[in-house]
Amino acid sequence: MLGVTPLTVAARNILVFGDSLSAAYGLHQSEGWVSLLEQRLQKEKVLYKVANASLSGETTAGGVSRINDALKAHRPNIVILELGANDGLRGQDLGAMRRNLEKMVEASRRANAQVLLIGMRLPPNYGPAYTEKFQRTFVEVAREKKLPHVPFLLEGFAENVAYFQGDRVHPTREAQALILETVWKELKPLLK
Numbered sequence: 001m002l003g004v005t006p007l008t009v010a011a012r013n014i015l016v017f018g019d020s021l022s023a024a025y026g027l028h029q030s031e032g033w034v035s036l037l038e039q040r041l042q043k044e045k046v047l048y049k050v051a052n053a054s055l056s057g058e059t060t061a062g063g064v065s066r067i068n069d070a071l072k073a074h075r076p077n078i079v080i081l082e083l084g085a086n087d088g089l090r091g092q093d094l095g096a097m098r099r100n101l102e103k104m105v106e107a108s109r110r111a112n113a114q115v116l117l118i119g120m121r122l123p124p125n126y127g128p129a130y131t132e133k134f135q136r137t138f139v140e141v142a143r144e145k146k147l148p149h150v151p152f153l154l155e156g157f158a159e160n161v162a163y164f165q166g167d168r169v170h171p172t173r174e175a176q177a178l179i180l181e182t183v184w185k186e187l188k189p190l191l192k
Contacts, residue, residue, distance in 0.1 A: 011047045014187075015074045016119070018064060018082030020056035021153060021179075025170045033179040035108060036186075040180065046191050051076070059086045060100030067104045078190050079108040080183065081117035088134045091126070098137050105145050108189070116189050117142045118183070119151045122160070131148040148186045155182045 016022050016034045024032025038050040045139075051074040055062070063083045071079075081104055088098040101117070108115045119138030122131045135152075142149035154171065155165040157180055163175040171179060 011049045012077040013112070014048050014050045014078045014080065015050045015051065015070060015073055015076035016054055016080045016082065017067065017070060018054035018080070019058040020054070020170060021085060021088055021120075022052065022054035022080075022082045023056050024176075025056050026165045026167075027173055027176070031173045031176060033176040033183065036176055036180045037183070040184070041191075048077070048191060054090045055083070057086060058083060058084060058089070059092065060084055060097045060104070061087075062101050064100045066108045071107060071113065073106070076108075076111070076113045078187070079104075079107070079113045080116045080117065080118060080187065081105065082120075084134075084138065086119065088122045088130075091130070094130075094133050094137055097134075101137070101141050102145065105141070105147065114143075115147050116183075116186055116190060117145075117147045117149045118153050119149060121152050121154075148190060150183055150186050153179060153182060 021127065022034055024034070034050060034052045041048050041050065053070040060083045078099055081101070084097055084101065106113050117138060119135065121135050124131060138149065139151070157175055161168060163172055164170065165172055
């Protein structure tokens with residue numbers, strides 16, 4: 001028919017905003033869980049594009065300083081917020097980490113994006129008081145901001161050294177599919 005063009009459905013956008021755990025540290029980018037997420041979306045014909053604005057070594061303070069630019073550049077419908085591990089590993093003030101997470105959630109919401117908050121845990125050598133407060137911070141932010149929440153990115157394999165690179169901090173290529181499954185459980189309901 002003349003004058004009729006086929007309808008095209010615009011893809012929606014997911015922004016992964018994290019640290020080395022989402023930046024595929026020590027791996028080829030195509031091996032990381034974020035790349036595997038993009039592959040799964042394509043395979044399942046879910047019309048979302050994935051942008052990875054994760055930086056190795058990033059803290060929540062660094063994230064606050066660059067979240068607005070990332071939101072403008074990628075215009076996400078969903079933000080997967082995976083920051084805080086480096087704050088904890090550096091023994092930083094957890095009140096400041098919490099405020100930074102809240103600021104990034106608020107910035108994302110102002111940009112009309114839903115937020116999936118990714119939690120993390122610390123090794124026990126940081127002491128029970130600090131490690132418990134660290135882990136609880138993610139739970140409390142998720143509850144107070146009414147966010148979907150992954151309690152622990154490395155769920156199911158954190159104690160298995162075979163799933164970590166030589167530094168015993170960064171997951172191997174084989175662990176990336178496990179990370180994706182953990183994130184996917186909470187992400188899938190947001191994919192409208």
